[in-house]
Amino acid sequence: DGGITQSPKYLFRKEGQNVTLSCEQNLNHDAMYWYRQDPGQGLRLIYYSQIVNDFQKGDIAEGYSVSREKKESFPLTVTSAQKNPTAFYLCASQDSAYNEQFFGPGTRLTVL
Amino acid sequence: KQEVTQIPAALSVPEGENLVLNCSFTDSAIYNLQWFRQDPGKGLTSLLLIQSSQREQTSGRLNASLDKSSGRSTLYIAASQPGDSATYLCAVEDSGTYKYIFGTGTRLKVLA
Numbered sequence: 154d155g156g157i158t159q160s161p162k163y164l165f166r167k168e169g170q171n172v173t174l175s176c177e178q179n180l181n182h183d184a185m186y187w188y189r190q191d192p193g194q195g196l197r198l199i200y201y202s203q204i205v206n207d208f209q210k211g212d213i214a215e216g217y218s219v220s221r222e223k224k225e226s227f228p229l230t231v232t233s234a235q236k237n238p239t240a241f242y243l244c245a246s247q248d249s250a251y252n253e254q255f256f257g258p259g260t261r262l263t264v265l
Numbered sequence: 266k267q268e269v270t271q272i273p274a275a276l277s278v279p280e281g282e283n284l285v286l287n288c289s290f291t292d293s294a295i296y297n298l299q300w301f302r303q304d305p306g307k308g309l310t311s312l313l314l315i316q317s318s319q320r321e322q323t324s325g326r327l328n329a330s331l332d333k334s335s336g337r338s339t340l341y342i343a344a345s346q347p348g349d350s351a352t353y354l355c356a357v358e359d360s361g362t363y364k365y366i367f368g369t370g371t372r373l374k375v376l377a
Contacts, residue, residue, distance in 0.1 A: 195367035256309040
């Protein structure tokens with residue numbers, strides 16, 4: 154079954170903690186993306202990667218970090234520097250033929 | 266700066282009605298336009314992708330049209346069903362940055 158998996162589904166973080174959200178895809182896509190979704194707002198781009206070992210900041214990268222050591226994996230770390238991390242986080246990959254984006258099921262992060 | 270608007274923000278219709286969802290964008294220099302469906306607490310499901318050279322795409326009861334010059338796209342849903350209840354988002358791929366810009370969505374409720 155081809156697709157994108159994200160884990161965990163729900164994540165709770167205490168103030169001052171770093172947490173890492175997992176994103177794995179088996180679609181053989183080169184490009185992967187992290188978005189943040191808040192109520193009443195459109196998706197906002199955090200980081201993206203067009204190829205292994207390379208990534209670029211999106212529109213709201215402050216307080217986040219990523220790595221892309223494998224084609225299949227694009228983990229996102231939410232650091233303690235992110236002042237308002239409570240949100241729904243979505244990972245996507247993009248096919249190179251039509252630039253169509255495909256999304257994972259999301260991770261809901263709540264700061265306690 | 267590209268902006269994507271979806272009006273109305275919410276819509277309720279009786280079962281069986283044909284309906285149109287609207288998406289407008291401010292810069293006609295786009296590469297693709299993609300329509301998605303999002304169920305509560307879930308990720309985005311791709312419905313249709315229209316390339317900039319195309320005028321429309323169809324999948325089952327769904328038909329999406331694109332008018333680049335006027336900055337508009339519509340998603341037509343025929344014979345609506347309660348299972349169509351969800352939030353529908355459109356996104357345009359900016360031809361300058363190749364990033365997708367998302368609208369805030371239309372929340373559709375189909376009443377049985």
